[in-house]
Amino acid sequence: MPVEWQPVRQSRTHELVLQSIEERVFAGELRAGDRLPPERELAPVLGVSRSALREALRVLETIGVLVAQPGRGPDAGARIVRNPDDALGRLLRLHFALGSYSLEDVLEARVVLERSSFEAAARHASPDDLDEAEALVVRMGEPDVGVPEFNDLDTRFHVHIARSSGNELTSTLTSAVRESVRPLILRALEEAKDWPATAAALNAEHAELLGLVRAGKGANAADLVERHIRSLHGTLVDEKSDRARGDS
Amino acid sequence: MPVEWQPVRQSRTHELVLQSIEERVFAGELRAGDRLPPERELAPVLGVSRSALREALRVLETIGVLVAQPGRGPDAGARIVRNPDDALGRLLRLHFALGSYSLEDVLEARVVLERSSFEAAARHASPDDLDEAEALVVRMGEPDVGVPEFNDLDTRFHVHIARSSGNELTSTLTSAVRESVRPLILRALEEAKDWPATAAALNAEHAELLGLVRAGKGANAADLVERHIRSLHGTLVDEKSDRARGDS
DNA sequence: CCCGATCTTTGGTCCGACCATATGCGGTGT
DNA sequence: ACACCGCATATGGTCGGACCAAAGATCGGG
Numbered sequence: 357m358p359v360e361w362q363p364v365r366q367s368r369t370h371e372l373v374l375q376s377i378e379e380r381v382f383a384g385e386l387r388a389g390d391r392l393p394p395e396r397e398l399a400p401v402l403g404v405s406r407s408a409l410r411e412a413l414r415v416l417e418t419i420g421v422l423v424a425q426p427g428r429g430p431d432a433g434a435r436i437v438r439n440p441d442d443a444l445g446r447l448l449r450l451h452f453a454l455g456s457y458s459l460e461d462v463l464e465a466r467v468v469l470e471r472s473s474f475e476a477a478a479r480h481a482s483p484d485d486l487d488e489a490e491a492l493v494v495r496m497g498e499p500d501v502g503v504p505e506f507n508d509l510d511t512r513f514h515v516h517i518a519r520s521s522g523n524e525l526t527s528t529l530t531s532a533v534r535e536s537v538r539p540l541i542l543r544a545l546e547e548a549k550d551w552p553a554t555a556a557a558l559n560a561e562h563a564e565l566l567g568l569v570r571a572g573k574g575a576n577a578a579d580l581v582e583r584h585i586r587s588l589h590g591t592l593v594d595e596k597s598d599r600a601r602g603d604s
Numbered sequence: 605m606p607v608e609w610q611p612v613r614q615s616r617t618h619e620l621v622l623q624s625i626e627e628r629v630f631a632g633e634l635r636a637g638d639r640l641p642p643e644r645e646l647a648p649v650l651g652v653s654r655s656a657l658r659e660a661l662r663v664l665e666t667i668g669v670l671v672a673q674p675g676r677g678p679d680a681g682a683r684i685v686r687n688p689d690d691a692l693g694r695l696l697r698l699h700f701a702l703g704s705y706s707l708e709d710v711l712e713a714r715v716v717l718e719r720s721s722f723e724a725a726a727r728h729a730s731p732d733d734l735d736e737a738e739a740l741v742v743r744m745g746e747p748d749v750g751v752p753e754f755n756d757l758d759t760r761f762h763v764h765i766a767r768s769s770g771n772e773l774t775s776t777l778t779s780a781v782r783e784s785v786r787p788l789i790l791r792a793l794e795e796a797k798d799w800p801a802t803a804a805a806l807n808a809e810h811a812e813l814l815g816l817v818r819a820g821k822g823a824n825a826a827d828l829v830e831r832h833i834r835s836l837h838g839t840l841v842d843e844k845s846d847r848a849r850g851d852s
Numbered sequence: 853c854c855c856g857a858t859c860t861t862t863g864g865t866c867c868g869a870c871c872a873t874a875t876g877c878g879g880t881g882t
Numbered sequence: 883a884c885a886c887c888g889c890a891t892a893t894g895g896t897c898g899g900a901c902c903a904a905a906g907a908t909c910g911g912g
Contacts, residue, residue: 367872370662387702388703396861404897405897406898408897410864418666425862425863426862426864426903426905428861429861429907431905432863432906436702443695448688450667454629454636456776458772464771464773464774468720476712523712525710525712526709526713615864618864618865642893653866655866656864675872676875676891679875680874680894682893
């Protein structure tokens with residue numbers, strides 16, 4: 357009796373439909389790019405109403421496994437896709453907002469994931485990847501960048517490095533985790549005392565990071581990105597407690 | 605022109621509803637435990653049909669942010685909750701099945717996450733946590749455990765350590781990533797030549813891991829869990845290529 | 853042969869009804 | 883007074899049918 361009892365509640369037909377479609381995915385019968393039959397055909401085949409079917413499809417859509425387009429032609433209808441990033445991002449954002457994760461948890465996760473990303477990027481990144489990252493750093497270094505754009509570029513820099521590490525999963529996770537704290541970072545940057553100096557300091561680290569990756573010094577890059585992230589999150593924690601005091 | 609254009613397509617009312625509810629969550633107006641108004645009340649307030657509202661609620665439910673129960677009383681209705689684990693697990697399982705992530709990606713992610721988990725657990729785990737982990741290892745060591753139960757206990761051991769690391773986010777990620785390859789590991793174990801020997805070997809490592817965590821030797825535990833995971837995934841890769849040859 | 857109006861397919865929405873479930877209330881018998 | 887049984891009610895879940903909107907397909911006219 358090691359496992360706790362858990363509610364059996366089945367009934368809900370849209371879950372059965374979901375299960376049925378999932379099985380096809382697991383069995384490899386449904387692959388990315390495949391089209392599902394039109395709702396009006398599939399529903400009676402499965403023996404459910406169109407509403408129930410639609411709720412199952414909506415679930416698959418939020419998971420990033422399906423997209424639907426009205427109209428006619430090869431691109432219309434419900435298609436199986438692989439787009440986990442938005443789904444994961446939304447999931448983490450909401451749960452972070454609900455307090456499922458503390459800021460410290462996010463910090464540690466970022467450190468762990470991005471250390472790995474930078475280490476792998478130092479080995480696997482292609483010249484094109486590095487050039488693109490370079491362009492982001494250059495843009496961030498220009499004096500006219502506002503806070504929102506800087507935040508956007510910063511996110512893209514970190515995510516881009518993760519992407520060029522060659523690991524889709526960790527890059528997706530990195531992107532999602534970074535996204536989940538984006539509003540916090542944005543507000544922290546907005547309230548920085550001396551914005552140009554802050555931006556310059558942050559971007560100097562970006563340039564150094566990129567240099568280390570380019571030189572193949574993965575271990576050094578990992579250490580630096582850990583410091584980079586920890587210092588930024590340090591200001592966030594202060595910010596958060598400030599706000600807590602202010603709100604109370 | 606740094607950012608790519610992206611489709612504007614709004615229209616879909618259930619997405620607007622979703623956005624509206626999300627905003628309340630981000631603003632802190634909706635917190636875990638809160639109840640939403642009944643669908644029949646909320647829909648007209650938002651100016652949408654009940655179906656559209658329901659599809660939005662379904663999205664929130666699959667994200668693990670909402671649960672709904674029929675009936676009457678304080679537990680009935682739609683409630684905000686924090687249950688990211690199932691949602692994340694399903695997401696990764698499906699995307700892994702669709703080939704969004706390679707087995708190597710999952711391997712690296714597991715290594716990175718679990719190294720961190722074991723290192724943190726060596727510092728933060730409570731005696732109760734360790735005792736529970738101990739019970740799992742003991743059970744895994746008994747000779748009558750079948751493959752499915754062993755796989756289940758193994759999963760729970762790794763997830764339990766992650767939980768006791770004190771980091772909700774990495775433990776959720778660990779659990780989800782481990783879940784996504786569960787069927788593969790299950791099949792690999794089932795096809796092991798000498799199952800009792802395999803189980804004993806694996807569990808010896810579990811016992812050693814637990815000992816290191818108990819002794820506070822986080823770095824050693826991290827190294828060992830990395831070897832532990834890599835060796836297991838090594839058999840998985842073989843298994844997968846075997847199957848690829850067989851299926852072709 | 854090209855262009856535009858119209859048709860057809862397909863997802864998106866709405867409405868109204870009914871079903872299933874679980875609580876709350878009230879009546880009834882002891 | 884208390885226990886039990888059954889009905890009312892609130893709530894999510896499902897169903898069926900209708901209509902709307904988008905976008906390629908089709909066909910007719912120039």
